[in-house]
Amino acid sequence: MLIEIPNVFSKQEVNQLREQLDARTWIDGNQTSGVMASTRKRNQQLDKDDPVALQIGELIMARLLAHPLFVSAALPLQFYPPLFNRYQGGETFGYHIDNAIRSTSDGMVRTDLSATLFLSEPDTYQGGELVIQDTYGQQSIKLAAGSLVLYPSTSLHQVTPVTSGERTSAFMWLQSMVRDEGQRRLLFQLDQSIQALTAQAAPEQELFNLTGVYHNLLRCWSEL
Numbered sequence: 001m002l003i004e005i006p007n008v009f010s011k012q013e014v015n016q017l018r019e020q021l022d023a024r025t026w027i028d029g030n031q032t033s034g035v036m037a038s039t040r041k042r043n044q045q046l047d048k049d050d051p052v053a054l055q056i057g058e059l060i061m062a063r064l065l066a067h068p069l070f071v072s073a074a075l076p077l078q079f080y081p082p083l084f085n086r087y088q089g090g091e092t093f094g095y096h097i098d099n100a101i102r103s104t105s106d107g108m109v110r111t112d113l114s115a116t117l118f119l120s121e122p123d124t125y126q127g128g129e130l131v132i133q134d135t136y137g138q139q140s141i142k143l144a145a146g147s148l149v150l151y152p153s154t155s156l157h158q159v160t161p162v163t164s165g166e167r168t169s170a171f172m173w174l175q176s177m178v179r180d181e182g183q184r185r186l187l188f189q190l191d192q193s194i195q196a197l198t199a200q201a202a203p204e205q206e207l208f209n210l211t212g213v214y215h216n217l218l219r220c221w222s223e224l
C-alpha cells in the first residue's frame with residue numbers, strides 16, 4: 001500500500017526549510033548506502049549529523065506524528081530520523097531495496113516503511129520520479145513540495161535521473177507497531193471507515209463496536 005500525505009508543510013514553510021537546507025554543505029550520498037544501493041546511487045546528501053538537518057528532521061517527525069492520516073497508515077513505533085538528498089545534472093538512484101535494519105543512537109530500527117517528503121516543486125525539475133514496484137504494479141510518484149509518500153520498505157524502488165533543475169527531498173524509514181503489511185492495511189482501512197462513519201453521524205452502538213474491533217485487532221497484531 002502506497003499512501004500520499006498531502007501538505008505536511010505549507011509552501012511558505014517549504015521555502016523557509018529550503019533556504020536553510022540549501023545553505024548547508026552537501027556531500028556524496030553514498031555515506032548512508034548499503035552495498036546493493038551504493039553501486040546504483042549518484043546523488044548528494046547532508047551529513048546525518050549536520051545540526052540544521054537534525055533540527056529540521058525533528059520538525060518533520062513531530063509534524064508526522066501529529067498527522068492523523070500518517071499515524072493511521074504507519075502506526076509508527078520508531079523512526080530512523082530523516083536524511084536529506086539532492087539530485088541534479090543527471091543524478092539518479094537505480095532500483096534497490098532499502099536495508100532491513102538501521103542503527104540509531106537509540107538502538108536498532110527495522111525498516112517496515114520508507115517515506116520521501118518532496119521539497120522541490122515538480123515543475124522545477126525534469127525526471128526525478130520515485131518509481132515504486134507496488135503489489136498492484138509500478139507507480140511513478142512526483143509530488144508537490146511539502147507532500148510525502150509512504151510505502152512498504154519491501155518494495156523495489158528507484159529515482160529516475162534528474163535531467164534538468166534539481167530535486168531536494170527528505171527521506172526516512174520507520175518501524176511500525178504492526179510489522180505485517182497486510183495486517184497494517186486492514187487496520188488502516190478499518191480506521192479510515194470508522195473516521196468516515198463518525199463524520200456522517202452513524203449509529204453510535206455500531207461505531208462503538210467497530211472501534212472495539214479496531215483496538216482488539218491492534219492488540220493482537222502490535223509488537224512494542
Ligand SMILES: O=C(O)CCC(=O)C(=O)O
Pocket residue numbers: 085093098116130157159169171
Ligand atoms: O530520493 C528518494 O525519494 C528516495 C531515496 C532512496 O530510495 C534511498 O535513499 O534509499
Ligand SMILES: [Fe+2]
Pocket residue numbers: 096097098114157
Ligand atoms: Fe531507497
